[in-house]
Amino acid sequence: MLTEHDFASQKRRADVVARRLADRHTPLIRNAWYVAAKGDEITRRLMARTLLGVSVLLYRTEAGEPVALHNRCCHRSFPLSEGKLEGDTVVCRYHGLRYDAMGSCIAIPSQSQSPGKIGVRRYITMERGPLVWIWMGDPALSESTPLPHPEWLGHPDWDIEIGYVNVKGSYVHLHENLLDLSHLSFLHETTFGTPEYAAAPIETKIEGDDIQVWRHVPCVLPPLYAKPLGWEGMRAIRHSGSQFVSPGLHVNSGVFENLDLPKEQQSPPPMVKVAQIITPECQDRVHYYYAFCRNFVRGNPEVGAFMIKGFTAAFNEDVYALEKISDMHAQEDASQFYEIDIAADRAGLQMRRHLKTLADRETAEVSGVAPHFGKVPGAE
Known part of the structure; x- marks a missing residue:
């Protein structure tokens, strides 16, 4: 059992990291x-x-x-x-x-x-x-900041379905949720998660403000993907990526490889891309659009309706989690609690450090005080 000394030690370490990370109190970034x-x-x-x-x-x-x-x-x-x-x-x-x-x-x-x-x-x-x-x-x-609109979003080669939900919570927490998809095996176990997902090796790619996480998961695809593809019960590899693009955009990608079918029957490989469109309404509410695009079974409104219904159910599970977290923050004295980071948080920590840097820079430009940019332990 942990002692008070153990808790105090954990809190000191957590406090050092937290000071350099964006959180629900960090000023919203306007130059984006x-x-x-x-x-x-x-x-x-x-x-x-x-x-x-x-x-x-x-x-x-x-x-x-x-x-x-x-x-x-x-x-x-x-x-x-x-x-x-x-x-x-x-x-x-x-x-x-x-x-x-x-x-x-x-x-x-x-x-x-x-x-x-x-x-x-x-x-x-x-x-x-x-x-x-x-x-x-x-x-x-504005002119020197590229518009982050993905070229495939609205392109005729992709079918698109768009949903929306207003989220009670921080946009920082939503970005973090989308970068660490190890929760698919638990929060989304009845929608588009599979048991193998959480333990799959993680590839983290960090180049400046481009932050990506990839997993290559051998599994039987969940019905949300398997049913439209006609792959129910077949072995597959789910190549799954998450990318932080900007404070207002996150992109999730999925490429599916069937291990029971010849390669020539999978050209081009079936893919989905989801533009996770994140606009803070205020400090603790978010306008959340999700634009789901696919390159398979195109022009079929029944498939589109089936898949957007499934994605909406899954994203509502994310909303449920984020709102429960928001409630906990509101109910308890923040000084009495601290959060511990784990290995799967590496990309999320880097994203939060980046947002904190942007927010500090804007604050410094207004106040005339030079910001201090520290290093996040474990986020190299």
Whole structure:
């Protein structure tokens, strides 16, 4: 049985590591591309969505271009989403101030003179495939930061299904969940996990901010994959990868190799890719889209419905776990508990260190204080 001395020693080690890692209290990173919404969610109807703790107004111009404005009238903070759209002009319902698509206030009904240079912030948006991305940080940095939209997302060679859930929890914990898939054998044992997954050797690849984890798992594929492929009961190798791409995007990949069928019957090899689209709503809530793409049994809506139903069930299990963790953090005094890292956490620790570095850098740019970037033990 552990003694109080053992617990104290563990806590000291955990505290040293934790200071260098992003957690649920780390300031949200603004100098990054995030998904504001699916393209078909943004219409000529004014829509409000909270992103990075800011209420954002989303709509389309008459020409079809997406617009994102701060959803807060510059006069008395009335939400512009409660107003109306006249042409490309947003009219505040409170005092009638009128805003163009650039966020400039162009008219104030209660005064005859020009309103001058007042208005609300307009955020940069880019529409790619089925998604509308938004930049909420320093506008000068947006052009030098590549849009992380995957080229296969929306490509005609891939069938796509998209789901959404609002998660009560930290986006840091969601990224960590997606990098360490050893939980598939337990949390997802009835959806797309298999018993062999947790113990399979882990290949971790870390090159700068590109963080990947791969496993090659001999198994009988779960029904979610085996049924559409017609591989039920057959031996296979599940090549499974997880990649941290950016604060707003994570990609999971699966390549399936049938050991009971000739190679020529598996060309091209069946693959799935899942864009895990992660946009913090605020410090403790996340807009979570999952875009599931496959290159097999394409053009079959029944297969698409079957697979997105299965993925939704599995991802709801992740949501269940993250919300239970969030509840524990809320219920107990953080100073009385600490978390221990294990071998499977190597990639997750590096990801959290990277997020902490980005957050510290942004904080330093605002405050003028140079950040200190430490090294995470065990994350080399």
